[in-house]
Amino acid sequence: xxxxxxxVRPEPEGGQLPPVRSPLADTTPLIDSPADVPPPPRQNLxxxxxxxxxxxxxxxxxLVAMIVGGILMAITDEDVQAAAGYFFSRPTDxxxxxxxxxxxxxxxxxxxxxxxxxxxxxxxxxRPLTNTLGFAAPLIAAGLGVALAFRVGLFxxxxxxxxxxxxATAALLTFNLGLPMVLQLPLTLAAxxxxxxxxxxxxxILKARTGAHEVILTIMLNYIAFYLVTWMVRTxxxxxxxxxDQPISAGTPANxxxxxxxxxxxxxxxxxxxxVVAATLFVWWLxxxxxxxxxxxxxxxxxxxxxxAGISVQRMYIYAMLFxxxxxGLAGMNQIQGAVTDGFDGLIDAGIGFDAITVALLGRSRAxxxxxxxxxxxxxxxxSFTMQASQGIPVDIVLVVQALIVLFIAAPPLxxxxxxxxxxxxxxxxxxxxxxxxxAVTA
Numbered sequence: 001x002x003x004x005x006x007x008v009r010p011e012p013e014g015g016q017l018p019p020v021r022s023p024l025a026d027t028t029p030l031i032d033s034p035a036d037v038p039p040p041p042r043q044n045l046x047x048x049x050x051x052x053x054x055x056x057x058x059x060x061x062x063l064v065a066m067i068v069g070g071i072l073m074a075i076t077d078e079d080v081q082a083a084a085g086y087f088f089s090r091p092t093d094x095x096x097x098x099x100x101x102x103x104x105x106x107x108x109x110x111x112x113x114x115x116x117x118x119x120x121x122x123x124x125x126x127r128p129l130t131n132t133l134g135f136a137a138p139l140i141a142a143g144l145g146v147a148l149a150f151r152v153g154l155f156x157x158x159x160x161x162x163x164x165x166x167x168a169t170a171a172l173l174t175f176n177l178g179l180p181m182v183l184q185l186p187l188t189l190a191a192x193x194x195x196x197x198x199x200x201x202x203x204x205i206l207k208a209r210t211g212a213h214e215v216i217l218t219i220m221l222n223y224i225a226f227y228l229v230t231w232m233v234r235t236x237x238x239x240x241x242x243x244x245d246q247p248i249s250a251g252t253p254a255n256x257x258x259x260x261x262x263x264x265x266x267x268x269x270x271x272x273x274x275x276v277v278a279a280t281l282f283v284w285w286l287x288x289x290x291x292x293x294x295x296x297x298x299x300x301x302x303x304x305x306x307x308x309a310g311i312s313v314q315r316m317y318i319y320a321m322l323f324x325x326x327x328x329g330l331a332g333m334n335q336i337q338g339a340v341t342d343g344f345d346g347l348i349d350a351g352i353g354f355d356a357i358t359v360a361l362l363g364r365s366r367a368x369x370x371x372x373x374x375x376x377x378x379x380x381x382x383x384s385f386t387m388q389a390s391q392g393i394p395v396d397i398v399l400v401v402q403a404l405i406v407l408f409i410a411a412p413p414l415x416x417x418x419x420x421x422x423x424x425x426x427x428x429x430x431x432x433x434x435x436x437x438x439x440a441v442t443a
Contacts, residue, residue, distance in 0.1 A: 108387045131382040157354075166329030192332050258270035
């Protein structure tokens with residue numbers, strides 16, 4: 001007889017042992033149950049609501065904005081105003097003037113941003129497209145920075161300051177090195193990205209350590225960056241152009257400038273656009289495919305749940321703002337290494353820092369969505385100059401169209417109501433809660 005045989009459990013029929021209950025079955029969970037986890041902060045819910053929406057609502061929002069833009073073109077056109085004076089006697093004259101104004105405006109926009117069929121040769125015909133890509137590059141880079149922060153639940157309003165500090169850092173550290181292009185260009189680029197990352201990282205650290213709101217921090221740092229760079233370009237021996245008294249920096253050294261991508265006939269398209277494409281791919285991989293991106297997205301969904309799961313929310317805030325600032329710094333490098341190489345001042349951002357917010361919203365804070373939105377806004381900017389030159393339409397109308405796009409993107413229920421689209425489950429639930437609350441009050 002085998003010792004201890006009485007304690008051996010006999011094998012049941014069928015040759016399979018019954019399931020054994022885990023000794024951990026009755027232990028306390030390592031993290032709180034879902035019911036115990038607080039809901040996400042209101043700010044995170046607001047960002048999720050802004051970024052929620054389908055491609056259909058986005059396209060319709062752009063369409064409505066273009067229609068309103070056409071109405072503005074017609075109202076401000078002199079021929080339309082003249083024909084409107086005798087509308088009731090000859091209405092066709094007014095309608096024809098309206099058509100000519102709107103069609104002429106958008107046709108000029110197309111010629112200035114995509115393709116110019118009136119040009120003599122093919123290279124000149126496609127130059128508007130290359131201009132669009134050139135204008136889009138810094139918008140995409142800065143938009144990626146805003147979008148990445150959005151995905152973590154942060155409002156990065158500091159693109160302007162990050163662009164300025166990136167440009168100033170690159171100029172201070174690298175413009176006087178006099179190295180060959182193979183060294184000078186990447187060093188200048190890296191210095192600009194690092195400067196923007198440091199300026200954004202300050203926001204992340206203060207947010208993580210003190211709980212200060214990032215909107216207040218970024219707005220204040222925008223002012224600090226502007227006045228700091230303005231002082232630099234006004235001070236001899238710092239950034240002011242040598243042997244000059246104007247508040248402007250020295251020009252970017254030739255060996256630090258991005259080479260033109262397709263030659264001298266396309267001056268606005270340089271290798272900076274290729275770097276922006278690579279940055280878009282990197283952000284997509286970082287946010288959607290990497291383990292760090294998973295933690296960043298988890299914090300954006302619900303920082304309380306992420307903290308309960310063992311994710312350092314404070315560290316993710318710092319990482320997010322470092323990346324966001326570095327991308328804004330890349331936008332600054334597209335300016336001083338590509339578009340503006342004859343010196344810069346405190347206005348080098350050219351509104352890109354704030355336009356990046358609209359680009360991120362339009363792109364739903366997805367990397368390739370931001371890329372497409374940047375192309376659209378680059379096309380509007382490139383085409384607006386042709387609109388004004390050939391049709392006399394103010395450039396400000398394009399700015400109004402951009403603002404309307406953001407307005408309609410941020411209000412998907414308005415678009416769905418205008419086009420009789422079905423409501424989302426969230427809207428139905430909100431309507432049901434409102435009815436229940438109304439009944440409870442009147443009962």
